[in-house]
Amino acid sequence: MQENHIEVSLGFTDEKVPVGTHMCLVFTKDEERVDSLLKFFLSGLQAGERTSCFSEELTEETLREYLAQNNISYDERKTEKAIILAGASEVYFESGVFDPDRMLNTLAAYYDEAVQLGFPASRLIGEMIPEIQHVPGGDRLLEYESKVSMLLRDHPVTTVCQYDANLFDGATIMEVLKVHPKMIINGMVINNPFYIHPKSYLKGS
C-alpha cells in the first residue's frame, strides 16, 4: 500500500487533497458541474499534472478557449499528452457494454503512462451519465467505484466523480456516497461518513 503525502489543489475547493483521492461531487446545477470541471482541469495543468476529463458536454473548443484565457495552450498540452478529453459514453460503454475490469485497467494504464511520461501526478474528472443504468454491466457501477478506491492506492490518480442529482434517484446517490472516501459538499472536501471500505462493501454487495 502506498501512502500519498503529496497534496494537490482541486481548483474549485479551498482545501488541498492528497494525490490519489477518490471523491464524488453530487450536483444539481449544470453551472456547478462545468465550473468544477474547468477549474479542476486548470489547476491540474497549472500543477503540471496529467489531466483527463470524461464528459458528454465539454468540447475541445470550450476547453481550448478556457485554457487560453488562463495562458495555457490546449494543443500544446494535448501534444504533450497532458490532456485527455473523451466522451463519457465513449469511455464507459465501449462496445455498448460497461466493463468495470476494462475501466480499471484503463485507469491503471493511464497512471502508468503518466509516470513513464514524467508527469508528477495525474488527475481525472468524469461525469457519470444515467444511461449506464440501462447498458449491460451497468449494475456493476458501484462495484467499479469501490474498486477504483482500491486501485488508486497503487495508482494514485486524483479522481472526481460527478453525479447529477436530477438524473440519479436518491437511493442511488446514497449508494454512490458509500463508495467514495471523500465527498464535495458546498465547495468543501469532507471525509465521507457513509463511506464503506471496499473490502466490506464488495463483500456485502
Next chain:
Amino acid sequence: MKVSNSESLSVEVLGRITVLQSMVTLMPDKVSMLDFVCQGLKDITGVKSLAYRLIDGNPPLPIDNVKPTVTTQVFPIKYNAVTYAELNFQIEKREVFEPYIPFIQNFVNMLGVVFEGQAQRNLNETLMEELERRVAERTSELQKKEEDLRITLNSIGDAVISTDVGGNITNMNPVAEKLTGWKLAEGIGRQLTDVFRIVDAATLQPALNPVKKVLETDEIVGFAKHTSLITKNGTHHQIADSAAPIRNIDGSICGVVLVFRDVTEEYRIAEALRTSEEKYREIIERTGDLITIVDGNGALTYVNHCGEKIFGLPVDQCLGKSALEWVHPEDREKTGKWFDDCINNHLEQSSFENRQINQVTKEIFHLRWTSSFHYDDKGLLLWVNGLAHDITELKSREEERRSHIRFLENLEQIDRVIKQETDVEQMLWNIVKTVFLIFDCDRAWLLYPCDPNAPFFRVPVEVTKPEYPGAEVFNVDVPISPDQSLSILEALQSDSPVTYTDGTERPVTSGKLFGVQSQLFMSIFPKLGDPWLFGMHQCSHPRIWTEAEKRLFKEIGRRISDGLSSTLYLRELQESESHLRTLVQTIPDLIWLKDPDGVYLSCNPIFERFFGAKEKEIIGKTDYQFLNRELADFFRDHDRKAIAARKPTSNEEWVTFADDGHSALLETIKTPMFNESGQLIGVLGIGRDITERKKAEEEKIKLEGQLQQAQKMEAIGQLAGGVAHDFNNMLGVILGHAEMAMYEVDPSRSLYANLEEIRKAATRSADITRQLLAFARKQTIVPKVIDLNETIEGMLKMLRRLVGENIALAWLPGDGLWNVKIDPSQIDQIMANLFVNARAAIINAGKIIVETGNKTFDEEYCNVHAGFVPGEYAQIVVSDSGIGIDKETLPHIFEPFFTTKGVGEGTGLGLAMVYGAVMQNNGFINVYSESGKGTTFTIYLPRHIDQVGRVRTENAVEPALRGDETILLVEDEQTVLEMTRSMLELLGYTVFSAGTPREALRMASELNGKISLLLTDVVMPEMNGRDLAQNLLPLYPYLKCLFMSGYTSDIIAQQGILDEGVEFIQKPFSKKDLANKVRLALENNK
C-alpha cells in the same frame, strides 16, 4: 452503524446525519429526497427496515395519533397542519433505536420545512406560470384582433378613410391610398378635404364635405351618383361612396368613416354594353342564321329576317305561331320531345337538329339549333332564344357520303362472302342470303338457266321470309311460262336491272303462291356455263327501288358473275389439280420440282421415302440438307446440265432410300421448266427405280452368256465327243494294226521301232481322246455310291506328291457327309486336275485346302444364283492361296484347250474335263476368285438317296431359325446384297443394307445403337470387313459380327483378314445356312 450507548450518538453518526441534512436539499423532488433519506437513515440507525409513504391529501391524515409500538415507529413529515409524508421504521431493538429518535424527529421536522418550502415554491411557480400564461394569451388575443382589423381594413375592396370630429384624417387603408394618391403617413393629421377632394362629375363643382354632412345629420350619408374624386396628381375617378359617424361607447360621435370605391370601370362597362347591344342587334338582323324567340307557351315572339326564307312566310305572320308549326312531320314528335326534355331538366342551353318545310316552295331545310332556355325564380320557362344554322347542304353531302359508304360496305360484304367460300353452291347461297339482308326484301334468288328458250328452269338458290315462301320450286325443274320467257329475254337484253312493279311498264304477276308486288332482276354472265338470272321480290308492298339500290344490285350482280366465274374456274382448276396430284401421288416414280436454285418446291410420296421426310419438311430445302455432299453435288451438277442443255437429260444413279435404307438404281430425267417468256422457273425431276429392270437385264445378259457358254460347251463337247469317238475308233484301228504289224516284224528291225512309235503316239492320242470324251460327258463311267471323304482320303498321298513340298495341304472333311453316286475315277480326275491347277497358281509356297460338306439349295436361292439347281448336295471345296483368276479369264476357264500356260505347258483340257465330269453327274461348279487373292472351286454333287429312300432329311425339314434383331448388312456386290437382304427379312430380321463400308459407318451412326449384328463381306474395295467391324466398335462396343466371303474361312484366316474363331459363312450359302449362322453369331456372342 451501531451507537456507543443508548443515551448519546457517536460523532460519526452525527456526521452522517449532518451530511444527510446537507445533501437532502440537493435532491430535486420529494421522492428522490425520501429515497435518499430512507437509505441513509436505515444505514445510520441499523433498523430492520425503513419505508416512507407519500401523503397527498388535504386535509391531512390524522397521522399525529399514530402511537409507536415496540417494533414500529412512524415519523410524520409535516409542516403546520399539512402532512407530506411519513417514515415508518421497523425496529429490531427499541433500546438501540431510542437514542436516534430526537435526531430523527428534528430531521423530519427539517424535512417538513423543506417540503413546505418546496410546496410553496411549487405553488408560486404554478401561480406565476398561470399568470404568465393568461397574460400571454390575452396579449396574443389582442394582437390577433388588432392584426385581424388591420388585415380586414387592408383587405377590404373599398377605400376607407377615418377622421376625427375636426375632419382630420386618423387612418386610411391601402385602397384609399391608391385611389387618392396619398400615403397614410402623408395623410394622417391632414384635413379630409385636402386628401379627399370631390367634385360633381358633370359640373366639376366641389361637392359637399361628407364629414360636415355627417356631423350635421348625425346619420350615414351617401354621395351624389356622379361624384368624381380628384387624386393627388389631379386625375379624376368616378366614385360611389358613403360616410358614417364613429361613435364612442357612450354614443357620442368621435369621428367619421368614409367608404368609397372607384366606379370608373363600371361606367365604362355600362357604356360598352350599350354600344355592344346595338352592334349585336345589327348582327342579328344581318346574320344568315335563323334567330327566334319563343315564349313560355311555345309561341314565336321574335323571328329574324331569315324566317321568311325558311318558313316561307313574312316575319310578322310567323309571330304568335307555334314553334312546331312548320317542322317536318317526321321530326315534329322528336322536336317536341327535345323541347319538353330541355324544360323538364331545366337545361339552360341545348343543341338539336330538325327539318323545316318552306310553306310556299315546300323546300326542306335541315337546321341545327342552338337554344338557350330562360326561367323565372320558380323555374318556369320565360322564353327560349333559338339560333338555327342552315345545314341543308351539309346534310345532303353527308347523306351522299353515307350512301356511298353503305354502297361500298355492302359491296365489301359481298366480296368477303365470295372470297371466303370456294364451294360454288355455298358461295351462291351466302351471296343471296347477304343480298336478302342488305335489301331487306321478301325473296332473293338465283335462277338457272337464264335462257328464254329453255323448257325448264331451276331456282337453285333462294332465301325468303317465312311469310313469303318460295321453296315449292326449290331445285325442281319448272317449265318456263311465256311471261317468264319474256322477262328472261328482257333481262338478257338489258344492261341494267329490270324492275317490275306498280307503275312500271310491265306490271308484276300476281298469284296466291308466288305473287309479288315488286321485283328487281338482272341477268349475269359467268364465263363458264349459261347465264343466270339474279333477282329480288318484294311481296309485302309495292316497293320503289331507288337508283342507289339499283346501282348496288347491278354491282352485286357483276360481282356474282365474276365470283361465279372465278369459283367455277377454281373448281375446274382444283379438279384438274386433284387429278394431277393423284397422278403424281400414285405414280411409282419419284417426282420432284426444284426452283432454279435447287430449292424443293414439291415432291410426291415416293420421293418422301427417298429423303425419309414429309413433303412439307422437304419444301424450301435443298439436297444438301438431306444428302451427303458428294451425292448432293452430283444431283446439283445433273440439274445444271439439264438447265444448260435446256432439254431433258437422263442419268442413272444408285441411291439409298432414307426411310428403310434400301438401295435402288434410279433412272433420273431432269427437265428444265421455262415460263412463257423463256425464263427458267425450275427443274422437274422424275426418278424411276430400275433396279429390278436392270437386274433382269443383267440376269438376261448373264443367262444369255451362260446359255451361250453352255451351248458353246455343248457344241464343243458334241464336236469333240463326235470327233473323239470317231477318232478313237480310228485310233483303235491304228493301234490294232500297229500292234498286229509288230507281231509280224522282227523287233530288231528298224521297221519294228517305227511301228512302236506309231503305237505310242496312238496310245497318247487315245488318252487325249478320253479326256475329250470326259469333257463331252461321253466317257464310259461306272458310277457307284461312294463316301467322298473316303475317296478323297485315299487320294491324299498322291495329291501331296502332286503339289510338292512347298505347298501345304489341309484336309478338312465335313461330318456326316452325304453319299454321292459317281465313278470314283472321275473324283480322281477332278481332284487331280484341280490340284494341278492350284499348284500352277501358287508361286513358290502356298497352301491348298480341301474341304467337304453338305449343302442344300432352295428355289429362292437358285432363282438368284444362275447355274444352281435346288436340291441337296455334297460339296468338295478346293481353295488355294495362289494368284487368283482375273475377271476376264474366269468365264473361259472351263473351255477345252483354253489355257493361260505357255505353249506345250498344258493341254487346256484339265478344267474342261473337271467340268464335263461334274456335269455328267448332274452336279455343278462354282468358282470364286479375285486376282491376287486365290481361287476357290466348289463342286456340288447331288446327294444320293438309296432305294428305300432313307435319307437324313432332318435338316431339310427343319424350319430355318428366325429372329427379330436388327442387322447391318454390308456387301459390295449388289446382287448378293439384295439376295441376302431378302433372305434376312424373310427370316424376320430388320435389315439396313449398305453397298460400301463408308455407307455402313454412316448408317450405324444414324441408327444410334440399334444394330445387333454386323453381317459383312470380307473383301471390299474401301476397307475389309474386319476393319469395318473395328471402326464400329466405338459406337457398338458389344457388336456381334458374322463375316461372309466366297473364300473359305481358312483362306481368309490365312490371309490375316479375320481372326481365328470368328463367325464366318462361305458364299454361296442357302437361306437355311444363313439362318443358322446368324443365330449362331447372335447367340454365341451373348
